[in-house]
Amino acid sequence: MGKIGIIIQREFNERVRKKSFILTTILTPLLFIGIMVVPALLMKLKTSGPKEIAVADASGIIAEQLSNEGQLRFLPKDASLEELKAQKNNGELENLFGILVIGKEVMENPRDVQLYTYESSTLDIENAISQQIEKIIEEQKLKQYDIDSLPQIMAAVKTDVALTAFRIDENGNDKESSSILSMGLAYVFGFLIYMFVFIYGAMVMQGVVEEKSSKVLEIMVSSVRPYELMMGKIIGIATVAITQFLIWMVVMFIGGSLAMQAFAGDLAASASTMPGAVPPGLEEVNPETIAAIKSITDIGFLVNILGGFLVYFIGGYLLYAAMFAAIGSAVDNVADTQQLQLPVTIPMILALIIMLNVMRDPHSSMAVWFSMIPLTSPIIMVARLPYGVPIWQLVLSITLLYASFIFMVWVAGKIYRVGIFMYGKKPTFGELLKWIRYKY
């Protein structure tokens, strides 16, 4: 086993055995599954008991037509707001959630509607009430036109468009595509790259600073070349990151398919019975959903996305880790790294901001340019992948990324070699650049 191999092994073993690694590796997928499952569970368990709302309707039109919906129970009352309040206070209407007051001239003045509640009300409740009242008033107004067979006409007019999107690939074959899924994947994977590069890049930096401040480097450099030491650390931590990512993928896949099984039935049922209140994208089993399900179960598509993710993650990580290693070598403690980190963090944050734009228009010239520039391409290109990217762009971008990684390792190696023996004053960027030209 070569020396780099021994170093990689140590970096891997030390980090993988840490409690913090084991915890984040287990907890993160649980968190993700939680984020996916909890809303579904909440929808299931939403009925926190009926909410009684007394209706004081001065117009006499609305109250009778309000229908109980979800948890809302409407109680038409022939009383004023003050009287209803008194009834709640003396216990006659003990379970009252709120009082809805409708003005006498509500047909002409639809703003004359007030809701008084004893607990905080929610946007859902308020929307449900105002939608019902709007509908009742609209129907009343329509009736005043005296149109024959109005209900039949209304039913005949009502239309629902269901658009199915296809993407034509280079071979002229078309395939159902889902822009919601693409967007979701773009966002998740772009963000994952950002997170991984930062977390693990910073880990490289901390490792270097720790070796330097604990003077371990003094012994190390008498048995290995600084370059081997730096590469061993960078690659060792990369193996930790990849291990973690693979564990996450497996856990998420298993957890995801279990959750799918548990909730698929419920989702379909709720989609057909209760229109309106569910989040967009799931209103009905619409073509978008079908396309999404088709794509996500399409192995070729998945391999494309995951493979692209890995290639860009590794390239991006290596590029940034080399920079982080150089920074770590230049300072004596982690606190001093803040300022030197700026040129590393700025392109990353910039990439994240651009990514949000790219997701809206993945083939704009901005998207193409930033998916070529190596400092931003790992995030931007991964975000573009689900939308389909021409092969030549992919090849060019990957070549640029890995070429600049090799260049950066060379530069970082030079800085590292000088930096690890420099103690005391925190260097400036100018000095770091000078170190590159030092000869040893």
Next chain:
Amino acid sequence: MDILKVEHVSKRYAGHTALDDVSFSIPQGSIYGLLGPNGAGKTTLIRIINRITAPDQGKVWLDGREIAPEDIYKIGYLPEERGLYKKMRVGEQALYFAMLKGLSRREATRRLKEWFVKFGIQGWWNKKVEELSKGMAQKVQFIVTVLHEPKLLILDEPFSGFDPINANLLKEEILQLRDKGATVIFSTHNMSSVEEICDHITLINRSKNILSGEVNDIRHRHGNNIFQVDFRGDREKLRSALEGQAMILEGSEEDTIYNSLKIHIPSNAQVREVIGFINDQVEIRSFREIIPSMNDIFIRAVAGNLADQKEQ
């Protein structure tokens, strides 16, 4: 035979010269003191021997060949700034360093167990380094340095941080390694330990080699013809009698229960004459040359006051 030869080595950093045309050679099987005040260039020289940095000019020869990358397996280096991974376990860490020095895992384990027994630290194998005291960590570090049985050991202040008992244990180990054939370069400021264990030294000051040679030879060479005579008899009588023969030096005489005087005799040829003269005056109990300590020589050399010193 010389195991290590440093030939006209110079090293400049931006703004200052760390080493300026330094040459010396280290005989096989010696304990060689590398001395010098802080910032003189010792660490740079050690780094060059270790191949951590390369000299701007000059060459380093190990075992008759110009030093090459694989020679680091023949060298064991104990830096002045001790460092171990704090979170790692002692045994694993020692194994790691040993493997980086080219030992197989099995061989390294076997040797480590031996050393741990020798130092009475068998119980530490699974301890984390951060649980160890400074002296304990030093022991581990020493073991790591010598484990691959290097031909050349470079020890930078090896005794700092040890109590006298452990320092003695370490000294015995160093001497034993020497007896088994290792050559030791010993960098220190502690001159009494130099007298105790070094047979040769090189003194570096302001990036130059200002004094090289065998310790005994150097000490004799730099004796200033100062003698101490212990006697029974009248001190004042001797004192006045010696006027013109030798210079009486003031200052405390070294341990004696007799009357005693320190004198300077200008030339060696006069020594027997002076003894005869003193013998006529008083009853001599002892007469000996006061040989300067390495400490004196160090201070005088650095101040530039040695008689035969090379030009600075």
